Structures are given as C-alpha cells and as structure tokens.
Amino acid sequence: MSAGRSLWSAGWLRFRKNRLAMAGAVAVLILYLAAIFAPLLTPYDPVSHGHLPEMRHQPPSWQHPLGTDKFGRDVLTRIVYGARVSLTVSFLAVALSVLLGSLTGAVAGYSGGIVDAVLMRIVDALMSIPKLFLMLTCIALFSRSLLLVTVLLGATGWMGTARLVRGQILSLRSSEFVSAAEALGARGGRIVLRHLIPNTLTVIIVSATLKIGLIILVEASLSFLGLGVPPPTPSWGMMVFEGREVLLDAWWVSTFPGLAIIVTVVAYNLLGDGLRDSFDPMQFT
Amino acid sequence: MPEELLRIDSLKTVFHTEAGTARAVDGVSFTVGRGETVGLVGESGCGKSVTALSIMRLITDPPGRIESGSIFFEGRDLLSLSEKEMRKVRGNEISIVFQEPLSSLNPVFTCGEQIREAIALHQKLGRRESRERAIEMLRLVRIPDPEKRYGSYPHQMSGGMRQRVMIAMALSCQPKLLIADEPSTALDVSVQAQIIELLAELRDSMDMAILLITHDLAVVAQMAERVVVMYAGAVVEESPVRELFASPAHPYTKGLMDSIPRLGQGLERLPMIPGTVPDPLELPQGCRFSDRCPQRFDRCAVEPPLFELPGGRRARCWLRCGRDA
Numbered sequence: 001m002s003a004g005r006s007l008w009s010a011g012w013l014r015f016r017k018n019r020l021a022m023a024g025a026v027a028v029l030i031l032y033l034a035a036i037f038a039p040l041l042t043p044y045d046p047v048s049h050g051h052l053p054e055m056r057h058q059p060p061s062w063q064h065p066l067g068t069d070k071f072g073r074d075v076l077t078r079i080v081y082g083a084r085v086s087l088t089v090s091f092l093a094v095a096l097s098v099l100l101g102s103l104t105g106a107v108a109g110y111s112g113g114i115v116d117a118v119l120m121r122i123v124d125a126l127m128s129i130p131k132l133f134l135m136l137t138c139i140a141l142f143s144r145s146l147l148l149v150t151v152l153l154g155a156t157g158w159m160g161t162a163r164l165v166r167g168q169i170l171s172l173r174s175s176e177f178v179s180a181a182e183a184l185g186a187r188g189g190r191i192v193l194r195h196l197i198p199n200t201l202t203v204i205i206v207s208a209t210l211k212i213g214l215i216i217l218v219e220a221s222l223s224f225l226g227l228g229v230p231p232p233t234p235s236w237g238m239m240v241f242e243g244r245e246v247l248l249d250a251w252w253v254s255t256f257p258g259l260a261i262i263v264t265v266v267a268y269n270l271l272g273d274g275l276r277d278s279f280d281p282m283q284f285t
Numbered sequence: 286m287p288e289e290l291l292r293i294d295s296l297k298t299v300f301h302t303e304a305g306t307a308r309a310v311d312g313v314s315f316t317v318g319r320g321e322t323v324g325l326v327g328e329s330g331c332g333k334s335v336t337a338l339s340i341m342r343l344i345t346d347p348p349g350r351i352e353s354g355s356i357f358f359e360g361r362d363l364l365s366l367s368e369k370e371m372r373k374v375r376g377n378e379i380s381i382v383f384q385e386p387l388s389s390l391n392p393v394f395t396c397g398e399q400i401r402e403a404i405a406l407h408q409k410l411g412r413r414e415s416r417e418r419a420i421e422m423l424r425l426v427r428i429p430d431p432e433k434r435y436g437s438y439p440h441q442m443s444g445g446m447r448q449r450v451m452i453a454m455a456l457s458c459q460p461k462l463l464i465a466d467e468p469s470t471a472l473d474v475s476v477q478a479q480i481i482e483l484l485a486e487l488r489d490s491m492d493m494a495i496l497l498i499t500h501d502l503a504v505v506a507q508m509a510e511r512v513v514v515m516y517a518g519a520v521v522e523e524s525p526v527r528e529l530f531a532s533p534a535h536p537y538t539k540g541l542m543d544s545i546p547r548l549g550q551g552l553e554r555l556p557m558i559p560g561t562v563p564d565p566l567e568l569p570q571g572c573r574f575s576d577r578c579p580q581r582f583d584r585c586a587v588e589p590p591l592f593e594l595p596g597g598r599r600a601r602c603w604l605r606c607g608r609d610a
Contacts (some may be wrong), residue, residue, distance in 0.1 A: 113347075176388040183341055183383075184376030184403045184454060194402070198393045 002080070014278040021274020028269035035083040044074040046081040047232040057250040066250035069242060075252060078234040079260050085235040086264065088149050090215040096154030098208045101161025102200070106192045108162070109169030120166070123159045131156045131218075136227060142229045149222060153215050163205055168200040202279035209272035213265040220261050236261050287318030290494050291340070291462055296354035296527060298332075298339045300565075301347060303403040309335040312354070314591075317462065320487060322495040324474035324509035324526070326502065326541070330562050332518040333498045337464045339497075341381055342371050358462070377407040380455035384467035388445035390439035396450045397423065397435030403454040424451040426483060445476035452483065461490060466498045481507060502545055514538050517563050517573040520591065524598040535599035537574045574601070580604060 015021055034041060048071075055072030058064055066075040108119040135152045142148055172178065173196070181191050197204075222228040223237025231238065236257040243254030298310040310332045316321045325333050338344050339351055342363060343409060356363040363374065383389045391399060400419040403457040404410065410418065416435070423431035426449040439447055448468065455463060469477035485508050488495050497509055505512055505526065512529045514522040514537065522535040533539040540558040563569055569576055575585040584603040592605045 035595075176383055176385050177391045179343060180381075180383060180389040180451070180454070181391075182343055182375070183381045185372040185374070185406050186376075187372065195391050201392070201393075 008279075015274055018274045018277060021271050021277070024270025024272075024274060027263065031083055031264055031267065032087060034080050034085050038077075038080045038084065041078040041080055042074065044077040045236050046073065046078045048073065049232075057246060057253070059250070060252055066256045067250065069239070069250075070246065070254045075239075075256055078239060078259055079236070082234040082236045082239060082257065083260070083264075085146070085229050085233060086216050086261075087220060089146065089153065089219050089229075090212045091121045092150045093153035093157065093215050093219075094208050094212050096151065097156075097158035097199040097211070098161055098204060099158075100154070101158035101189075101206055102165045104158070105162040105165030105167075106169050106197055106200075110167040110173060110188065110192050110196060111174075116166075119162075122233055123162050126130060126156075127159045132221075134226075135222065139222075139227045144227065146229050146233075149219065149228055153218060156213065157211065160211075161204065162206060165197075165204065166198055168203055169196050172196055173198055206272055206276040206279065209268060209275055213268040213272070216265055217263065217267070287321050288357065289316050290319045290321070290355040291317040291496070293336070294355045294357070295338070295355065296336065296339060298344060298349060299352050300349045302566070305355075305566045308400075308518050308568060309349075309565050310339060311568070313515070313518070313520055314354075314522060315513045315523060317494050317496055319461070320488075320492050320494055321511065322509045323498060323514060324505035324512040325496060325498045326500065326505055326512055327515035328500060328541075328562050330565070331515045332565075333500075333515055334466055337381060337466050337496065337498055338513070340365075340464060341375055341379060343375075343527075363453040373407070375456045376403060376455070376460070378460055379462045379464065380458075380460040381464040381466060382448070382451050382455045382468050385471050386444055386451050387439065387471075389451050390447055392439055395438055395444065396447075397434050397437075400450065400454050400457055404457045407458045409447050418457065419453075422457050425449070425456070425487070426450070426453045428453075442474050443476075445479060448472060448480055449483070452487070454490065456487060456493075460493060462494045462496065463488075464496045464498065467500070468497075469504065470499070470501070477504075482521075502541060514541070517568060518565060519573060519601065520599070521574065521601045522599065523591075524600075525596065528596055528598060534594060534598055534605055535574075535602050536578050536580050536604070540577075540579075557599070572601075 052072065055068055056070055058068040058072070060067045064074050064076065066079065068074055069078070104119055104123070108116040132235065134156060138152055139148065178191060178195055181195050186194075218236070219228060220237030220240070223235045224241045226238070228237055229235045239257035240254045240261075243250065243257070247254055293316070294314050295386070296310055296314070297308070297312055300307040300309055313332070313336055315323070325336065327333050335344070340356055340363070342351070344351060351364060354364070358374070358379065363371065366374070390396065396562045397416070397419050400422050401415045404415045404418050408415070418433045420435055423434055426603060428434050428449055430444060434442075439450075448564045452468075468484065469480045472480060481504055483494065495508070497505065498549070509526050512524055512526050513520055514535065516537050522529070522533070522538050524534065529538065530542070534544055537558070543556045544558065546555055558577055563576070565575060571586040571588050572578070572581075578585065582603070589601050589603045589606070591599045591601045594605060595601055
C-alpha cells in the first residue's frame with residue numbers, strides 16, 4: 001500500500017513511543033546481526049577440539065571475555081554461533097506453525113459447518129497429545145537434524161494459532177465487507193486470502209512474536225536433553241547442559257548461554273507485547 | 286411497460302432458528318422491467334432485505350433457505366444456476382449496494398484497490414488498465430481528485446464518499462440491475478439527497494434497472510416508477526408511484542403515508558400504525574395486517590389474495606374485492 005496513513009503507519013507511530021517495545025526490537029535486531037556476522041565478531045573457531053589442555057575452563061579474561069569450556073573453546077564465540085541455531089530454528093518453526101495455523105483456522109472459520117467441526121476436532125486431538133513425548137519419539141525414530149527439530153517444533157505448535165485465527169475469522173465472517181465481496185462475485189478462496197487473513201494479520205504477527213520466545217525455550221530444553229541439534233554445532237541448550245557438571249568450578253560455561261536464552265526470550269516478549277499494544281485492533285475497540 | 290428483466294415468482298425464504306421456522310419471505314412475486322426503477326417499501330423486518338439477498342442468492346444456509354419459487358433474470362432461473370454460474374451474475378449482471386458504507390469496505394485496502402478488484406473479478410484487464418478503469422469509476426461517482434483518492438483508505442473518507450465508492454464498485458461492470466438496499470439511510474440528510482440524485486443520474490446514463498429498497502417514501506417518490514409494498518413477508522400492494530401516493534389501495538400503505546410529517550400541518554402528534562410487525566415465527570391467521578388495521582371486518586379472518594385492480598395495480602385486501610373492478 002503506497003499512499004495514505006494506513007493502519008500500519010498509525011500502529012508504527014504508537015510502537016515507536018513505547019520504549020520497552022523499542023528496546024525489545026533493538027535487542028532482537030542486534031541478536032540477528034550478531035548471528036549473521038558471527039565470523040567477523042570473533043577470531044575463534046566455535047567447534048574445534050584442538051586446543052591445548054591448559055586452555056580448558058579458563059575464567060573470563062580479556063582474551064576470552066566469557067571464559068572457555070571443557071575443550072578450551074571460547075564461550076562467547078559459541079554463544080554467538082549458537083544464536084544462529086536458536087534464531088533460525090525458532091523463526092522457521094514459528095513461520096511454519098503460523099502458516100499451518102492460519103490456513104486451518106481461516107478455512108475452518110470461513111467454511112463453518114462440518115468442515116469447521118472436523119478441523120477443530122483434529123486441533124483438539126493434536127492439542128491433547130503431550131508435545132514433548134511426541135517430539136522425543138520422533139527424534140528417536142529419525143536421525144537428529146536441524147531440519148527435523150524445526151519441522152517438529154512447527155508442526156506441534158500451530159493449533160493455538162488455528163484457534164485464534166478461527167475466532168477472528170468467525171467475527172469477521174459476518175461483517176458487511178465480506179457480504180459485499182460475495183455480492184461482487186468473489187470466490188471463497190479469494191475472500192479468505194484477500195479479505196479475511198489481511199484483517200487478522202496484526203493478530204497473527206503479534207501471536208507469532210510471542211510464540212518465538214516459547215519455541216526458543218522448547219528448543220533449548222530439547223538440546224539440554226541431548227535431543228536437539230547434533231553436536232558439535234553449538235546450541236544454547238546444549239551449552240547449558242555441558243556446563244552443568246562443572247557449575248561450581250567453572251560457572252561461566254553454563255551461566256552465559258543461560259543468560260543468552262533469557263535475554264532473547266525477554267526481548268521477543270517485549271517486542272510481542274509492544275506489537276500487540278500498537279497493532280491489535282481489539283485493543284482499541 | 287418496459288421489457289421484463291427480473292421476475293420473482295412466489296418466492297419463499299425461511300430461516301430455521303431454535304425458536305422455530307421464520308417465514309421471512311412468504312410467497313413474494315413482482316417484476317422489474319429493463320431500465321425501470323422499482324421501490325420496495327416496508328417497515329423494518331418485513332422481508333425487504335431478505336428478498337434482495339435471495340435474488341443474489343446470498344442467504345446464509347444454514348440457517349436460511351430459499352424454500353420454493355423462482356427468480357427469472359433475463360429468462361434464466363437464478364435458483365437453478367450452479368454456484369459458479371451464480372458468481373458470474375453477481376457484481377457483473379446484478380449488483381447490490383448495502384446500507385452501511387463504513388463496514389462494507391475492507392479496512393486494510395485502499396478504496397481504489399477495492400474497486401480495481403471488483404473490476405478484475407469479471408473482466409480480464411491488465412493491472413494498469415483496471416487501475417485506470419477504477420479511477421474512471423471514481424470520477425463517474427463524482428469523487429473529487431480521483432487519482433489521489435484512489436490511494437485513500439476507507440477510514441479517511443466521509444460516509445457519503447464511502448457510499449460513492451460502494452456505488453462505484455457495484456457499477457464497475459455495468460450491471461443490468463442494481464439492488465440498492467437502503468443506500469442512503471445511514472447518511473446525513475443532505476448527503477442522502479446527493480446519493481439518491483447520483484443513483485438516478487447513473488441509472489439514466491447507464492440504462493440499468495434499480496430495485497430500490499427503502500422505508501423512506503420520500504426517496505421512493507423521487508426515484509421510483511413503480512412501488513411494491515411489503516408487509517410481514519408478503520406483497521400487500523403494487524402500484525405505479527403516482528397512483529400509490531394519490532390513493533393508496535391497502536390500509537397499510539395508507540398508514541405508512543399518514544405517518545410522514547408534512548410541512549404546515551399543525552398536528553401535535555403524527556398518526557402512527559398501532560402495534561408492530563408480526564413475529565415471522567408466528568404469523569397471524571388470516572390477513573397479516575388485520576390486528577393493526579383500522580378497517581378490519583369479519584372477512585379479514587381469511588387471508589386475502591392479491592386482487593388485480595385497474596391501472597396495473599394489485600392489493601391484498603378484502604376491501605378491494607369486487608370494487609374498482
């Protein structure tokens with residue numbers, strides 16, 4: 001959309017005034033930049049095992065601001081490279097779950113009747129399966145990989161979005177602009193894609209942002225259990241796990257990746273809350 | 286009488302609700318000629334809008350259902366068309382303008398985009414061509430500075446402007462019939478007159494028929510050639526507009542006209558029709574209007590048929606039985 005002050009630009013003005021939300025947005029941006037430009041930020045190799053024994057479990061110093069782990073690898077370097085895993089997996093998983101969830105919710109809400117009933121019962125059934133066990137089973141059955149973890153997180157996280165979108169569509173379904181579009185001869189699919197989903201987009205984006213934080217936590221838990229991304233690829237959850245045995249002697253090995261998880265989740269939640277306050281139409285009615 | 290464009294034959298539309306079956310449209314028949322303007326008049330809840338939605342086949346099913354009857358448009362029965370064929374009729378051959386111009390526009394797209402989309406639904410035009418057509422339509426409905434207004438969002442426009450945009454969308458494919466469902470009711474009085482004037486002009490220049498649904502008899506007197514009066518889901522009177530205002534044939538029509546305020550008439554209270562429209566869930570036995578009618582007599586216990594009167598008029602009242610004929 002080119003001209004005019006749209007809902008988007010009005011929302012952006014509100015968003016910019018919200019300091020916490022802006023802080024969250026800046027933090028998320030920095031995290032992504034750090035992940036993308038990781039090789040430029042640190043001279044060390046995140047996966048190499050070929051360090052001298054005396055390099056192991058070094059406390060924070062000028063050479064290694066966050067210390068080294070049991071193989072002598074720089075913790076800061078591994079956190080920065082680990083951000084790649086956490087951010088990529090969470091972003092793609094949420095994108096997948098939003099896609100699945102909004103399409104299912106939109107089709108269910110627009111069609112109504114038997115289609116709605118069947119789709120929503122499927123959602124109910126999937127929601128009643130304990131997610132962690134489902135994921136553990138799948139990871140045990142197939143070989144561990146970044147792709148598998150992403151798909152699993154995405155495929156188990158879309159039901160909430162489906163319900164949210166369905167509710168939105170149900171209330172939009174009876175609005176006059178939908179009748180007007182039908183009266184002009186528009187097809188059902190066109191009405192869903194052109195008229196219904198764009199009107200729920202703000203709500204979808206807000207819920208997706210809030211969900212990214214949750215997915216990062218689940219991914220960290222999986223890695224902590226040794227079921228996430230296979231080593232030696234650094235991931236935050238696994239780093240916390242690896243430092244667990246030496247927590248008293250070398251606290252930095254677990255603490256800093258743990259802090260990274262907290263900072264990221266908080267940043268995403270601040271961003272999501274800010275987006276909701278600025279863009280969610282339900283807040284102004 | 287112009288050539289027939291639309292003929293509705295004993296149309297029955299019902300709504301199945303938890304409280305029972307509501308007979309919203311109960312055996313309605315009337316015609317609209319090519320290029321003709323027919324007013325469809327009645328109180329709220331008398332079935333005017335349901336008739337309009339039935340013609341477009343936009344009754345939500347469930348709970349609604351077109352139970353029986355036929356709707357012939359240029360000789361084709363719309364009720365026998367497939368949904369796909371019906372979509373080609375909607376917006377292309379028959380268009381509708383709704384009452385509420387704010388909520389009839391999608392808030393997240395510009396007005397111009399929405400007109401462009403209406404055009405693209407039925408005509409294979411390139412992006413630039415359809416955009417130019419949309420600007421042309423904005424100019425046609427007298428929106429000042431149409432190139433600039435193309436990029437305006439609905440919330441940036443006044444009610445009258447938005448209704449003009451709705452009209453532009455409805456007329457973008459040059460329909461043969463426009464159904465205007467209370468097109469001016471939600472607008473300021475001064476804007477109402479402009480919209481009605483615009484519709485009349487466009488009707489003449491585009492040679493289309495209009496089915497004008499309203500409860501405002503002044504609008505009907507201004508625009509329509511013929512009037513169909515509905516009461517409780519049925520047609521109670523049909524008449525050319527002049528004769529209707531000169532001598533209403535049905536007591537309900539007379540009651541409607543008496544309740545219009547007139548200048549210079551020093552009445553303390555306007556006369557009104559006592560009671561309310563009967564609940565479509567339980568229509569009264571006999572004449573539907575009998576319990577509110579000042580002229581009721583014993584024959585009203587049986588529902589009267591539509592009597593043919595001279596001058597192409599019809600009335601559903603026993604008082605007209607045998608008289609004037």
